[in-house]
Every structure is written in structure tokens, then in C-alpha cells.
Amino acid sequence: MSRSVDVDVVVVGAGFAGIYATHLLRNSNGLSVRGFERGSDVGGTWFWNRYPGARCDAESIVYSYSFDDDIQQEWTWSERWATQPEILRYIGFVADRLGIRESYSFDTEVASISWDDEAGIWTTTTADGAHTTSRFVITAVGCLSASQVPGFKGLDDFAGEIYHTGSWPHEGVDFSGKRVAVIGTGSSGIQCIPMIAQQAEQVTVFQRTPNYTVPARNRSLGVDETALIKRIYPTLREKVRETPAGVIVKPPIGSVLDLSPEEARAELDRRWAQGGPTFVNAFTDTMTDRAANEITAEYVRERIRETVKDPRKAELLTPDNHPIGTKRICVDTDYYATYNRPNVDLIDVRSNPIERIGSRGPVVNGEEYPCDILVMATGFDAITGPLLRLGITGRDGWSLNEAWEEGGKSYLGLAVAGFPNLFTVTGPGSPSVLTNMIVSIEQHVEWISELLSTMEREGIQRIEAAPEAQSEWVDRVNAIADQTLYPETASWYMGANIPGKPRVFMPFAGGIDNYREICRQVAASGYEGFLTADGTASTSPKAFATATIA
Template sequence: MYDVIVVGAGIGGIYAVHRFAQQGLSVAGVEGAPGVGGVWYHNRYPGARVDLEGIYYSYFDPELYRRWTWKERYPSQPELLAYLNFAADTWDVKRHFRFNTWVTGATFDPATDRYVVTTDTGLTLECRFLVMATGPLSAARQPDFPGLDEYRGETLLTAHWPDHPVDVAGKRVGVIGTSATGVQVIPVLAPQASHLYVFQRTANYSVPAHNGPMDPQRHEEHVARIDELTHQCLHHPGGTDLPLADGPAASFSPAERTALLERRWAYGGHAMGTVFTDQGTDVATNELVAEFVRQKIRTVVARPDVADKLIPTAYPIGTRRLCVDTNYYQTFNRDNVTLVDIREDPIECFTATGVRTRAAHYDLDLVVFATGFKPFTGSLFKANIRAADGTGLSDLWARGPVTYLGLQVRGLPNLFIVNGPGSPSVLANFFPTTMQQSAFIGDLIAHMAAHNHTRVEPTEQAQREWTAHVAEMAAPMLRYKTPNYMVHVNDDGSRAFIPYPGGFDRHARKCAEVEANGYEGFAFS
């Protein structure tokens, strides 16, 4: 029997195991993959890299920070996996994990205030506290097209790319999906394939990363001020040091607005998401930023007819995940790349030799599905977490996720979620959010031990008020009104915004306030 079982060995699981072991708790980790890394273990597709700079996408641990130097501004998957192994080895957490083991169920026993955790290997474990560090984007969305079973060519899923080289040379390749993953894999596959067909349903906004080798001087500057950098990131809405907007668009002249947009474009990456304070809430300001990006696309794509299909108009910029790329739009200037607009010409089915749309048939040797994930709930529901009466997380969240602080769910005592719904999650940097939330959970467990408590869950009022607060913060956002993976839509049309949109800094302050007030909002027994 363990004090804590942590499910997942990605960014969250590595640190959570380290934090709990450090405070003297007996802890076991359970991970389905053969090693640590989480999404960065599985996402091995060509071009896979993080869309946040490595100097921020790191554990803010002074020892680790000083001993690791990123090779690129935006690290690639092999480097990210190496870093997570480096962290796990430095903290000696691998010995706590059961690898190649998937959790198939976890049931709370009220007689003992413990979870009984079952796995696909037959191993059964018990714990006082169950911590889900499975990540909000980890359960791959499986492709489901008519006739897929008949296709005789090769198929690959970006979210579960094989760990051996894939021969693309001379092949006719199709990529289905043009979101964050698609914009990374497409430019890398195009030079290798004899012909690349890109099947696009929705044109997405993508901005350049301006990636390159890590500047050694910049790295040294950050190492020298690691304490200051940590402080800045912990007090930043995104958990980074990215530049924030100075004001609404109306407070600047047209020339000043253009200059701001050009500076952010030159900076690269997600800095384009915070040019003006009102671009996420005001339609006119949002359109100003969107049209700036559209014009940039027009200057890159040589053929106007192709550019027209690539230019996003279906939704406001930033209301879906802003993509960050290297030479994505330039790829469509290649003679061996064809863009297939499947909103205009939908895929009807797969055949033995390729893909049939309403208007044409495309012979393909290899199809790459860049179809993303089942966000937020996919891995959590898969773990089959249940109360003693059989009530599962999927039952409690039938109308969308409800939590207290994104950390706990009423009805499932002693269950904690790292980077879950109701926390900053995908709207902030996973590293500082993971560290802050794991520390909060660890301190709460210590509080329970000091007061002889064996069970904790949110009060009904605290959970209701936090859910209402999340909704209130989301209400003015254009993102809340736009169909996207951060919004749960019920059959009656009602909506629930899933992550906490108030910023990492505000969430961390609220957690600190809750702790200072004796963990108000939690019911102990």
C-alpha cells in the first residue's frame, strides 16, 4: 500500500513523483509507455517540437537549469525526451515507476479511504491518494473513415509514431489534419515524398517560430538570473516571460498598431497572441490581428488560388490553438505538394489504394493521420476512476468537467488531477503549473497527516463557485463563443469552458489563498 500513486510519467508525473518522494511519502508511478516522457515519448513524428521556447519550457529547478543547455530555441522531440530523462535521472524517480503498465480501473473504498488500482498487467495496487498526471492532450484521437480497413497502404498516427525511421522517400504521401501537429510534420515530409497531398478541413492560423540554434549568451543570461526568471514566470498569466500587451488596439495609432504587429511577428511564436489586450474579446481588434496574419500568408504563398484556401476565415484568430511553424506556408510553393480542401471536396471513403473524395481519387502509399487528441478527459475516462457506488468521472462530468481549482472533484475523494479541467492547463506553460499544483497537493496531504484526516474532497459549494468563476472569466472571450476543443457543448446548446482562462498567476494566487485559509473549500474527514 502506497501513500500516493501517480499515473503518467510525462512532465507532470515526473515532477509529482519527485515532489511527493521528497517529502517522505511512499509513492508509485504507473506509466503505459516503456519509459518517461509522456506525450514526448509518443510524438516522434518528423518535425515534432514544442511551440514554446526551451528556456521557459523547463523545470524551474536551479540545479537542472544550470546543468542543461537547449540546443535550439524551440527544442525538438528527441531533445525534449532527452531532457525529461535527464530530469528523471537527476531526481532518481524512474525506480518508482511501473512502466509498460496501463491503469484499467481505480475504485475508492470508503471503508479504508483507499483507491484500489487495477492494471492491464494484472498488477493491483492500493493507495491513500490517487494523482492523475496523464495530461490534457495525451489520448490520441483514432481515425474513423469508411473503408479504412480496406486500405492496403501504410498508415501512421502522429500521436503514436514508431520509434524507428519511417521510409518516406519516393512515396505518395497523404497527411490528414492541418492543426498544430500537421503544420509541423507537413514541411518535413514534403521534401522526402515523391508527392505530398495535404487534406485540409479548416484553414488554421499559423505564425513563424523563427527557430534556430540556442543563443549561448542568452542561455547564460537566463542561468545568471534564474531566480528572477522563475519569479517572472510564476507571476505571468502564461507561466512564461513572453511579452504582454500594453493596451487595447484603440489606444494606438494605425502606424503604432502596424509597428507592434510587425515586432511581434519578428519575435515569433505565441507572442502574436497578446499584441493587444482586447484581441481575445473584441471582434474588431481580433480582425485587425487576423488580417495582418492573412496578408503575411499571401506574401508567402505564390499561387493566389492556393493562398485563398490556406487563409483562415472560419474563426477569429486565437480562438482555436494558434499554430507555430517553420516553413509551413512555403511548403505549398513546392511542385510536389497538393492542397486538397476537404470542406469543399469531402473525403467519402478509403479504398484499397488511397482516398476517394467527392470529386477525385488520390493514390497513396502512406497516410499520416495528424488528427490530434481527445482533449482533457480522454486519458482520465480511460482510467475508469469510480466511487464505491460505481459512479465514474464520466458520470460526474456528463455536462462538462466541474472541479475545485482544477485539482479535485466532489464525489471522488482523495483523487487529484494535475493540469486538469478548471486549472490553467493548456492555456499556460505546463512546467510551472505542474510544479505549483504538485506542491499544493503535497502540502495538502501533509496538512491532512498533521490533523489526522484520511479523506478529502471539495465541498459542493466550493466546486459550484469555482465552476461559476471559470464560466465568468470565459464569458467575454471570443474563444468561448467559437467551437473549439476548450469548450464542452451539451445537447441543449449550453456550454462549459474547460480550462481556467484567468491566467496561471491568478490561479496560483487563489491556491495560495486557499492554503493560507486552512484549505477552505475542502471537506476533510
């Protein structure tokens, strides 16, 4: 049985992924699209993360769309590492050029997405009770959009102002003359602490785990440099797609264990001076061999001790409980030097956790630290969190939360067994957060678009991941991760920052270049690993191809 639908496709989210999906499916596939976005405008992650110092850790010239040459020729980036306001302006510029907003309902939160197996359609229900039916649903909610606020006792009793970096006030926050407590020293904390310290009377940082961070070495992009980049953009984009992380990177010079200490030090010096996260890619064995990793890690520790004058602070800021690179490497501007300021203090909450939030501030080891403003730089329920908050229910009333009780499982990070015609852009099991997200987004959206074209051409009504293929893919993702040092660390890649969340390494660590080829092979084989049904005689999927992974 089938019945008419309101639109062909519902897209959830209006960030980079949602904008491109909406554009491509409307203009290339000729489908009707309705988008839903809980924010008041486009931007996704960059709409919400407006905290002071927010920047991208991929260089601006490649953290941008490649699908439209007119757009990349017309837009000019001002800096090597773009700020949040500039990225948000860019997203708005693209949305204007493509007429994206006309397809979206803004200030609209999705409450549930439910599959009707008999009719073969999805019903998306928004918080205001409105329903939209569609053949397909594409989630474009991003990997870092579900803010994590620890359940501190007494938080509601705090008399001051509370802000989370992942949901920052659009009007900004005035820290002048204020005592500020910052909880968390991950990427957002590392970026905002130096900026807040320049304005506040006093900043007290509460750190559980010190993280490795490398200097950004940000600079303006000159007119001649920009002109050159625009001339070579087609070649540059192609080269970027062929790299493991989707970024411009100097190749590693070999195994650090085969080099003399002087040679290794010289290469690390060069990369430290250059700046950026590719510092970690100096050697071929940094992420696979603990002894090799320790050479790069100790180099950063030495830099911390050189920079931070107070030995107590320097020791607290020195990471010692995880290999470098196994947590997302941070990129900073004057982060370590900020702790030399007389108005910045550092409190260790690993040995003595925060007991509660008092009316005047955080309480540690019986002492209350008074503050006027509390900044929660406490990160996100990453990758699976945004999807689990959508209330998705698939075949036989099976919820995504039930399907993922043991961790996020999907086929290629694109489809989930038991959830027909649902596609997850940069879902668990795809390269996503280990890469330049724009490169991964474009690859996913284009692959989905090609799949929908095939379904239309061949009269296929529904498609979903085969359970066997999904299981094999999950095993493959884990096997690749096990060849690296990633699983040794309790990181948000593993879901370790969320109490009760299953500890599963979620991204595909084999590189976007290899992953792209795998996806190409799956499509070329007739979408191997997927199940389909024509929607006319039976509601039970039948094998479209063998459910194995090449």
C-alpha cells in the same frame, strides 16, 4: 474501517507532472509512491509525439523545471524552441538525476481505479490484472495524450501504412519516394507537413479548417546567452510565474482600437519578425473585442497571401471562421511556403468531407487520392479524454464518466466531488493548456504536496471537493471565458473536435498568475471548498471549511 495499503500514493503517468509528483512526494512528504506508465520509458507527451518537426511552442529556457537549481544549471538547451528529441533527452536526464524510474512500472496500462469508501482506499488495476492499493491517487496523464482517430469508413481496407502523429513509431518513418496523405492541419500537421514534403515524392494535405500559425524564428542559443540565462534563472523564473501564461512575453502596447493603423501595423511587424505565439499578445483587446481581434487576424491573412503563390491554395489556407487566438495559436517553420513546392497539394474537406478511406487512399467528392502512407494529424480528445480513459470510479460506484456526462467539472482543476483523495494535475478548470504547462504542473504538484502535509499533520484521512464549491468554480471558469472570444470558436478547448463530447470551455482563462493566488487563498483559509473526514467514526465527509470561493 481501514486496512493497510500497498503504497501511500499511486501516480499515473511519467511525463513532466508524474516525474515531479513522484519526486516531491517521496522526498518532501516522505510518502511511498508507485507510478504506472503505459510507455516503455519516461516522457509523457514527448515519448509518444515523435513525428517529424515536433517542437514545443514555449521557449526552451522556461519549458523546463525550476525546482532544482543544480538541474537547470547543468542542462544546456541548444535552441530557442526545443525539438521533441531534445525535450525527451532532458526528461530522461532529470529522471536519472532523481532516480525516478525505480518507482515506476513501465509498459503498464491502467485499466481501472476504484474507491472503497468503507476502507478509505483506492485500488488501481492494470491491464495485466494486477492490483495496487493506495490512500491517494494522482493523475498526471497530461492534457494531450488521448489520440483522436476519426471513424472514417473503410480505414481498415487501406492497403498502405497508417500513422498517427500522437503515437509515432520510435524508429521513425522513411518517406523517400512515397506518396503521402496528411489528414489535419492543426499544430502537429503544421509542424510535420514541411518536414515530410522535403522527403516524400508527393504530399496531399486534406484540410477541414485552416488555422492561424505564426513563424517560430528558431535559432541556436549562444554560449554567452546561455551563461546569462543561467545567472539570472532565479529572477527569470519568478518573473515567469507572475505572467498570465507562464512565459517570457513582451507586454501589450495598449488597445489596438486606440492606435492608428500605422502604429498597429508597426507593432505587428515587430512581433512577426520576433516570432512565437506571443504575437497574439500585441494588444490588450485582441482576445476580448472582435473588431480588435480582426486587425491582428487580417494581418496574418495578408502574410498568407503574400507567401503562398497559388491563389487557390492561399484562399484555402486563409482562416475566416474563427477569431485568431481562440484556437491554440500554432508556431511553424516554413509552413505556408511549403505549399509553393510542386510536390504539395491541398484538398478542401470542409465543403466536401472525406467520404471514406479507399484501399488506395482518401476519397473526396467521388475521387480517390492514391497514397502509400496515411498520416493522421487529427489531434486529441483533450483535457478530459485522458482521464476518462482510466476507468475511475468514486464513492457509491459513481464513475467519472457519469460525473462528467455534461462536461468536465472539478474544483480548481484539482479535485472532483465524489472522488476522495484523487487529485488531477492540470485537470479541467485549471489554466493548463492556456499556459506554459511546466509552470502549471509545478504549481499543482507543490499545492497537492502541501495539502497532503496538512492532512498528515492534522490527522485527516480523506478529502474531496465540496459539490457547492465545484459548482461555483465551474461557473467562475465559464464566466471568465465568456468575457473573452474563446467560446465563439468550436475548438478542442471546447471539446468540439470529438463527436458527441459536451461543448464546455475547459481551461481557466484568468491567467496562471491569478489562479496561483486563488489556490494560495484556498490553502490559507484552511482549504476552503473541500470536505474532509477523519476516517475513524464516519465514512461520510464533514465540512472542513465553507464551500465558497473567494
